[in-house]
Amino acid sequence: MKRTVGVGAMTILLCTGCSSMGVEPWERDVLAKQEMQLTTDEIEAATDDHIYFSKEASSGGRGFGGGGCGCN
Amino acid sequence: MSQKETHSISVALAAATCTLLGSGISATVDAQEEPAWDFNTSLLYYGEDGDRVKDFSVSAIARRMFIDDRYLTLGLTIDGLTGATPSGAIRQDVAQTFTRPSGNAAYSVAAGVLPLDDTFKDTRLALTAGWQQPVGDTSQVSVGASASKEYDYLHLGVNAKFARDFNQRNTTVSAGIALSMDSLDPVGGAPAPFSPMLDVGDTSNRLGDQDKDVLDIVLGVSQVISRDLVVQANYSYSKSDGYLTDPYKVLSLVDGTSGDTLLRSIAPGVDGPSHQFLFESRPGERTKHSIFGQAKYYMNGKVLDASYRYMSDDWEIDSHTVDLRYRIPFGANRYLEPHLRFYTQTDAEFYRLSIPDSLPLPGHASADYRLGNFDAITAGLKYGWRTRNDNEMSVRIEGYRQTGSVPADQLIGNQVSRDNFPDLNAIIVQFGYRF
Structure with a gap:
């Protein structure tokens, strides 16, 4: 019970915190730029994921890290 | 000036700014x-470097916008792979002979040379399709499918993904x-785990086709902090x-004192391995957890993109990845983007350089260097520009280097003085064109 209340309180705190952050809709000029998107170049990101999936024991994080290749 | 007038001027200015900058709002209007x-x-x-893996790859992603912010995305990648990859066997002071994975021929590796399997040659075709659309005013749903085919792999x-915006779309x-x-x-068929590498023509240790299923779940939150x-x-x-075993990787079966690979007797007139090698064996399950930020x-036109990932799995591999990109614009339509990536991982609990004959076989074992203990660094530079037709071109050149080590408690006898980890140097060159 205590734990549920704690998690609930944390969630409300986080949401309240988030709601005070951010910008108004007309302040999104910079955020709307292509270079400010979280993934700027999908092909480059997919290429890197594929290379490192083939050569290292980790994958994913940014997105799905599953199979799709016999290289590992 | 009334509050209402101030607000309408703000909206008008915002619309004008978005139009000038070609941002999301105007793009959506155009799309509709x-x-x-x-x-x-x-x-x-x-x-x-050396005779190891080379990949030539062509990729395209096509996206069609429909009215009401709906998108269809189709992707295609064709890879042509050649080159050699470490087989897992260790170096020896004498030449070594191996049976090829097909079981149809043999190849030899000179004394003191790291054994590479040079039969690695494949073409990979990968296709993706995705559909994305809004659900109500604040949510988006996307569904997709993917397929890829290699000679030995399908x-x-x-x-599917669901995203919901909160706080004036500042939180997703x-x-x-x-x-x-x-x-x-x-x-040649998947070898039975821990079965020995056999003579050319002997496929009695081969199993039929094998399956692998992967479930991925990603939970995320993005937050606009400021402008x-x-x-x-x-x-x-x-x-x-x-x-989850690599069907082409082996381990050397070594003498428990000298650390040298045990010799194998071959019947006259038969081609086969000169030493004793066992096919690797990995657990049939793996669970990974990752945190990514x-x-x-x-910053005045420059953009810093910094990310960090921590991964931990039940094979006891832990990894840390830091990725930094810094986009520096110059002139009206050009930019340079240096890139640095640092990676480090610990070895899997069943990673072994070799298997000593003096001890019972472990439950699982692999000498695949990718499950070993290593660090990697990537350093590169990207140059991008906008063409006269308002399309985008880019070229990036990067170097990737892996350096690793085998835990000292795994080294036996003569292995101590040998270079056991196959360090890797690679170059990545990529041209991009968006239109």
Whole structure:
């Protein structure tokens, strides 16, 4: 019970915190730029994921890290 | 000036700004008037030093916008792979002979040379399709499918993602799931785990086709902090089941005192391995957990993109990845983007350089260097520019270097003085064109 209340309180705190952050809709000029998107170049990101999936024991994080290749 | 007038001026200024900057709002308006295709294409060369892996790859992503912010995305990648890859066997002071994975021929490796399997040659075709659309005013849903085919491997996958915006779209919470159903049909058949490498023509240790299933779940939140800063955090869960062993990797069976690979007797007139090698064996399950964080910060036109990932799995591999990109614009339409990536991982609990004959066989073992203890660094530079037709071109050149070590408690006898970890140097060259 205590734990549920704690998690609930944390969630409300986080949401309240988030709601005070951010910008108004007309302040999104910079955020709307292509270079400010979280993934700027999908092909480059997919290429890197594929290379490192083939050569290292980790994958994913940014997105799905599953199979799709016999290289590992 | 009344409050209402101030507000309408703000809105008008915002609309004008968005129009001038070609941002999301104007793009959406254009899209609704003229549905059109956008293409993002690339040519890639990935080359490792020595005679190791080379990959030439062509990729294209086509996106068609429909009215009401709906998108269809289609992707295609063709890879042509050649070169040699470490087989898992250790160096010896004498020449070594191996049976090829097909079981149809043998090849030899000179004394003192790291054994590479030079039969690695494949063409891979990968296709993806996705559909994304809004649900109500604040949510988005996307569904997708993927398939890829190599000579010895077939992947089929489906995925779905749901995202919801809060706080005037400053906070986005998302959840995604992906399922992969992969089939392996290794050249010559998948070898039974820990079975010995046999003479040419003897395929009695080969199993039939094998399967591997992967479930991925990604939970994420992205948050606009200020006009110049956006961050995101993801938690990923990945569960793999099935044949997770690499059917082409072996381990050397060594003398428990000298550390040298045991010799093998071959009947006269028969081709076969000169030494004793065992095919590797990995657990049939793997569960990975990852935490990923990313920040993008705009500084007077320059953009810093910093991310960090921590991964931990039940094979006892832990890894840390830091990725930094810094985009520096110059002139009206050009930019340079240096890139640095640092990676480090610990070895899997069943990683072994070799198997000593003096001890009982472990439950699982692999000498695959990718499950070993290593660090990697990537350093590169990207140059991008906008063409006269308002399309985008880019070229990036990067170097990738892996350096690793075998835990000292695994080294036996003569292995101590040998170079046991196959360090790797690779170059990545990629051309991109968006139109």
